[in-house]
Structures are given as C-alpha cells and as structure tokens.
Amino acid sequence: MQFAIVNKERTVASPGQAGNCPACGGAMIAKCGTQRIHHWAHRGVRRCDSWWEAETAWHRAWKSRFPVEWREVVQYDQYGEKHIADVRTGHGLTIEFQHCHLKPEERAARENFYGNMVWVVDGARLTRDLPRFAEGASWFIRTARKGLYIVPFPDEVFPKNWLGCRVPVIIDFCNANGLSEETKCLTWPLWCLLPGRVRGHAAVLQLSREVFVSWAHAGARPIPAQAILQDVGRYLLEQKQLAEREALRATMLARQYHGWPRQGLRRRYARF
Numbered sequence: 099m100q101f102a103i104v105n106k107e108r109t110v111a112s113p114g115q116a117g118n119c120p121a122c123g124g125a126m127i128a129k130c131g132t133q134r135i136h137h138w139a140h141r142g143v144r145r146c147d148s149w150w151e152a153e154t155a156w157h158r159a160w161k162s163r164f165p166v167e168w169r170e171v172v173q174y175d176q177y178g179e180k181h182i183a184d185v186r187t188g189h190g191l192t193i194e195f196q197h198c199h200l201k202p203e204e205r206a207a208r209e210n211f212y213g214n215m216v217w218v219v220d221g222a223r224l225t226r227d228l229p230r231f232a233e234g235a236s237w238f239i240r241t242a243r244k245g246l247y248i249v250p251f252p253d254e255v256f257p258k259n260w261l262g263c264r265v266p267v268i269i270d271f272c273n274a275n276g277l278s279e280e281t282k283c284l285t286w287p288l289w290c291l292l293p294g295r296v297r298g299h300a301a302v303l304q305l306s307r308e309v310f311v312s313w314a315h316a317g318a319r320p321i322p323a324q325a326i327l328q329d330v331g332r333y334l335l336e337q338k339q340l341a342e343r344e345a346l347r348a349t350m351l352a353r354q355y356h357g358w359p360r361q362g363l364r365r366r367y368a369r370f
C-alpha cells in the first residue's frame with residue numbers, strides 16, 4: 099500500500115519507518131528496496147484485504163493522477179465487510195486498477211461491493227491481448243459521436259475475463275508490446291468497453307487519460323453507458339431499415355429491367 103498511519107497521519111513509506119494499516123490497524127513496515135516501488139506491508143504474512151494486489155509502477159502512476167485523499171479509501175458494506183478501494187472519488191465513484199488475473203466470481207463480487215465503479219485494466223498482462231484487439235479494431239464501426247465505435251464481434255476482440263462486466267472496463271495498453279508501427283496508435287488512448295450489448299454488438303469509447311481523469315473529477319457517473327447504448331441501438335436499427343429499403347429498391351429495379359414473373363416477385367416482397 100502507498101499509505102500507512104503514522105502519528106495519526108496518512109504517510110508514504112520511507113526507510114526504517116513503522117506504521118499501522120488504515121483498514122485493520124495492524125502493524126506495517128515500510129518496504130523501500132530497489133526492486134519494487136516503495137510501499138507499506140503488513141508485518142508478517144498478514145493481509146487484511148484479500149482483494150488487494152501487489153502494486154506496480156503502473157498502479158502507482160495511475161493513482162498519482164488523483165488527489166491523495168481519494169487514494170486507498172477503506173469502504174464498508176452494510177454487513178461490516180471492508181475493502182480498500184484504489185481510488186474513491188469525492189463523488190462516490192470507485193476506480194479499481196487491475197493488473198493480475200481475476201476470477202469471474204471475484205470480479206462480480208467487487209462490482210457488487212463497490213456499486214458505482216469503473217475498472218482500469220492493464221492491457222499488457224497477456225501478450226496476445228493487444229494483437230487480437232488490433233485485428234478486431236479493423237471491424238469497428240465508426241459512429242457520429244467522437245471516439246465511439248460499435249464492435250460487431252466483442253467476444254473476438256476483448257479479453258474473455260472482462261466481457262461480462264456490469265460496469266465500464268477501461269483497457270490501458272500503454273505497456274504492451276508486439277505491434278507494428280502502423281498499429282502502435284492503438285496503444286496511446288484508453289479503450290472503454292461499455293457494459294451491455296445491442297443485438298450482440300458492443301460499444302467501445304476511445305478516450306485519452308486526461309479526458310478520463312477529468313470526467314472522474316467532474317461527477318459520479320463519468321461515462322453515460324446506458325445513454326450511449328441506446329444511441330447504438332437506434333443507429334443499428336436505422337442501418338437495418340436502410341439495408342431493407344435498399345434491398346427492396348434493388349428488387350424493384352430488377353423487375354423493371356428483367357420483367358420477373360409476378361408470382362416470384364410477390365414471394366420476394368413478402369420478406370419486407
């Protein structure tokens with residue numbers, strides 16, 4: 099953890115220091131070696147939050163974009179269960195930065211516990227994730243809304259573990275390797291997979307780190323997923339109706355030029 103309580107103050111780790119855990123009150127010692135980022139660890143093998151994962155420089159860089167008082171906030175539910183949110187904004191939004199693999203049950207449990215939350219996932223964990231995303235991105239359908247794309251086959255584009263989330267999942271590929279120069283641009287922005295599907299299609303928002311952080315500062319629900327999904331539904335319906343009109347027009351033209359038998363035509367029209 100980045101903070102422990104020393105003399106009643108949240109304090110970052112420095113060599114030789116001792117403190118107490120803000121969640122369980124247990125003794126903590128500062129770990130200030132050269133291999134890992136400086137952090138606090140419980141004395142002995144104790145770990146008070148089973149959901150807590152060892153922090154990396156990636157976690158720390160993300161958390162540093164938010165005010166100190168929003169980081170590592172202990173949250174309780176109505177039954178007294180407690181967990182430490184990576185970031186809990188002043189508007190009540192939890193942001194969890196996830197590098198390690200998560201079992202689907204734990205992922206769902208965290209979403210239930212925190213309620214209003216957003217995942218930010220390290221897209222560099224598995225080497226195949228970015229190449230698969232890059233391949234799938236060629237099928238993205240651009241929409242009138244800046245940065246919003248429709249994904250026809252989400253199962254083939256996003257990591258399996260993150261497909262069934264009930265909250266937005268932001269994938270950060272900034273540390274990933276293995277792309278050609280032409281597709282490197284995919285690693286610069288964040289890609290936010292929205293929860294919910296419309297006729298099997300997903301919606302993904304491309305946004306910068308700065309935009310995401312400013313949205314999180316601005317309000318409790320930074321990403322209007324439901325409204326966006328409704329727009330996507332309307333767009334897909336319009337496209338379907340357009341395709342049907344085009345097909346009908348083509349049939350009419352064919353009749354005009356080739357004089358198809360009336361019976362056959364009636365069968366064709368019956369579809370519309």
Ligand SMILES: [Zn+2]
Nearest residue numbers: 119121122146
């Ligand atoms: Zn503790």
